[in-house]
Amino acid sequence: MAKARTSFVRSGLIHAALISYTLIALFPVFLTLVNSFKSRNSIFRDPMAIPTPSTFDLVGYQTVLAQGDFFGYFQNSLIVTVLSIALVLLFGAMAAFALSEYRFRGNLLMGLYLALGIMIPIRLGTVAILQGMVAAGLVNTLTALVLVYTAQGLPLAIFILSEFMRTVSDDLKNAGRIDGLSEYAIFFRLVLPLVRPAMATVAVFTMIPIWNDLWFPLILAPGEETKTVTLGAQMFIGQFVTNWNAVLSALSLAILPVLVLYVIFSRQLIRGITSGAVK
């Protein structure tokens, strides 16, 4: 009996600890979302209150939509993120297949070379990247961002995907070879469909830093036409510091897509992490 009670108390304490940390984690997000729907006075008078009919106000969103070209920014972010992920997945899977499937001279060395980028941040090369992009006439284009993010995402993608490709059965590939499939057909038709779960994991890991990056948009593509959401929100907030409705609405607009994607992909992400994809 006494034992049952101590375990009850213990699990109660654990829940209390976890709930308090969950509140700390979610509170700022909650605060932003809630206050973005309130009128200016009620934001200050009672920041913790849920919007009621008398305090409900969309003026912040109206300002954001009227002032900043948020749809344009979203479009830019979406184009950059989707293209980069597609290239990382395609090029990464091809390289991972070459490294895990064939024995050739320099295989190990090539693997190590490509893994360097997992530990050394691409940001340190910014000075020369900018110089190169200026020379290639790619400054203020989305192409520059896509190229940089592809290079940034490749090392980890190759590392994770080659681990997974080693687990694809050799018998299957050899059977394909006997049936006269070319090496390309084996890769695209047999192996790729089998590593789809790993590809999803890589996609999620690649996506988060790209979507949230501020450094490269600030340096390579700060023009109005090529601003990403992160940079757009940063600039917008800089201009409207004192317009709290607008700032909170801009923040909410930037949070929402990430939250929606997270809810859709959270299973995949957590399964990817817990299955040891990033060990």
Add this chain to the structure above:
Amino acid sequence: MSDIDTADPAIAPIKRPTRWHIAVFLAPAVLVYTAIMILPLIETLRLSLYNLVEGQTVFVGLSNFITLFSDPRLSASFWNALGNNLIFFVIHMAVQNPLGIALAAMLSIPKLRFATFYRTAIFVPTLLSFVIVGFIWKLILSPIWGIAPGMMDWVGLKWAFAPWLGKPDSALIAVSLISVWQYVGIPMMLIYAALLNIPEEVLEAAECDGITGWSQFWKIKLPLILPSIGIISILTFVGNFNAFDLIYTVQGALAGPDGSTDILGTLLYRTFFGFQNQMGDRSMGATIATVMFLIILAGVSLYLFVIQRRMRRYQF
């Protein structure tokens, strides 16, 4: 099956044609990676040895580094940034990683209710962009809005409130803690995964020997997850010495107040691009990037060649 096995050695000695498909598979990734990542990195390292003299780029050896370490104005901001970066890292190691381990340990308790919910919720801040995180916390900690003082009033701590982000003594700690808040999800997830991988039998054996609860965590689980703790430490190190975004969004490029939150990333940005009345300097930017590269390289090598080798790994 056996047919293939016996046939294989017979084929091997025959000279095979060049296997072009390997090159085709590798080429795109290697090209993009080399052109956008490796060559610029090498070029940046090279640029740190050059400088503009009378409009001409000239090889100057290590003089950029000597300037960086000894020029009164520049070296003061460099050592300040390096010191702040170290504090930034120490706070992450002391707060973020133990907190992550504690959360993971609680989440991994078998049959814990709502574990998925907690896990999902605690990971949310990690996904948010620095812009969002920076501004939310700036608003919360702002004395104008009064969220933080109001909440501290509830628990009778109103006297303890101060505009932390605005005071040179506390700004760095405040920014570090915001960053901890954002990133605690990563150590939590990695340690959680490591804890789930501990086989049931090991824990059952421990229970048979009467080792449960706290002592089980300290004596059995912690030694088993040490390699993962090593990984999160090196990830924290690399991330911290290359951080920029959060400081930039919370405190601006000048990393105020009075440079008290300046770290290497913000110093690199200001030096390379210039800020306000200071001109951008490409060579100095490359020099700072090189120093950051060497610091990160030293940390990674220390981890790979010293810490990881000494760590005992258990195979199940």
